[in-house]
Amino acid sequence: xxxxxxxxxxxxxxxxxxxxxxxxxxxxxxxxxxxxxxxxxxxxxxxxxxxxxxxxxxxxxxxxxxxxxxxxxxxxxxxxxxxxxxxx
Numbered sequence: 845x846x847x848x849x850x851x852x853x854x855x856x857x858x859x860x861x862x863x864x865x866x867x868x869x870x871x872x873x874x875x876x877x878x879x880x881x882x883x884x885x886x887x888x889x890x891x892x893x894x895x896x897x898x899x900x901x902x903x904x905x906x907x908x909x910x911x912x913x914x915x916x917x918x919x920x921x922x923x924x925x926x927x928x929x930x931x932x
Contacts (some may be wrong), residue, residue, distance in 0.1 A: 851928075852923075853929045854918055866887060892906075912916075
């Protein structure tokens with residue numbers, strides 16, 4: 845929702861901890877994996893999008909403030925037919 849047309853967020857789901865409640869919701873609600881990521885945050889919470897060259901400094905500041913931080917993906921130019929968000 846925050847991306848301009850022509851860009852996609854490519855997220856690596858192995859980079860964050862998925863809370864057990866999301867597995868329960870998926871199992872008991874018979875929800876497809878792609879739908880889980882489209883509808884629920886699956887444990888991510890808030891996302892900060894920042895220029896790559898500033899990422900390490902931002903991560904250090906957030907961790908120093910007591911936040912749990914994961915580098916979950918990257919923004920790239922969207923290819924024809926590609927979704928705005930891709931979770932792999």
